[in-house]
Amino acid sequence: MSKLYQVDYQSPIGIMEVVGTEEGILSVLFTERDEILYQPQPDMPKVLNDCLQELDEYFKGERxxxxxxxxxxxxxxQGKVWSALTTVGYAETASYRDIAVKVGSEKAVRAVGNANSKNKLTIIVPCHRVIGTNGKLTGYAGTLTRKEWLLKHEQAIKNKSVM
Known part of the structure; x- marks a missing residue:
């Protein structure tokens, strides 16, 4: 197993913990901590530095x-569901049913919800863009308040770039 590296990112809606190896990012998850515990280290792989930069650009509305x-x-x-999540465009939403249809299991709406909840790559694999069939915000491991913030953030950036 590759060596794991960990670093915190201070987002506008809370501290995010980024874990990865030399090869790639394994998780980006919100924490409920009030202070940063894991600072960037000199030996931290480029992929983690790149992830921090991309998160920063996302929150600034530049990515x-x-x-x-x-x-x-x-x-x-789960892999099929997570792959389908990456097809939901920036500032757009899809229902759990939409994702179930996309992965070829239209009756597996609850299973899609379960797979969605197991996504460890918050924002990068945009599970926050999945909503209930009725258009309501439902379930988000990072809290519904954050889900709502992320969707409003993307909408505001998209609307600004359209003008």
């Missing part, structure tokens, strides 16, 4: 897509 390499660890079904 709509992530290019940093990442490594997803999950079941085959």
């Amino acid at each position: 709509m897509d992530f290019t940093v390499p990442y490594i997803s660890e999950g079941t085959e079904f």
Whole structure:
């Protein structure tokens, strides 16, 4: 197993913990901590530095897509769901049903929700863009308040770039 590196990122909506290896990012998750515990280290791989930069650009409204390499660890079904999430465009939303149809299991709406909740690559694999069929915000491991903030942030940036 490759050596793991960890670094915190202070986002406008809380501290995010980034974990990765030389090869790619394994997780980007919100913490409930009030202070940064993991500072960038001199031996930190380029991929983690790149991830911090891309997160920074995202929150500043300068980035709509992530290019940093990442490594997803999950079941085959979870992998299909996470891959489908990356097709939901910036400032757009899709329902759990939409994702279920996209992965070829239209009756597996709850399973899609479960896979969505296991996504460890918050924002990079945009699980915050998945909403209920009724258009309501439902379930988000990073809290519904953050989900709402992220969707409003993307909408505001998109609207600004359209003008």
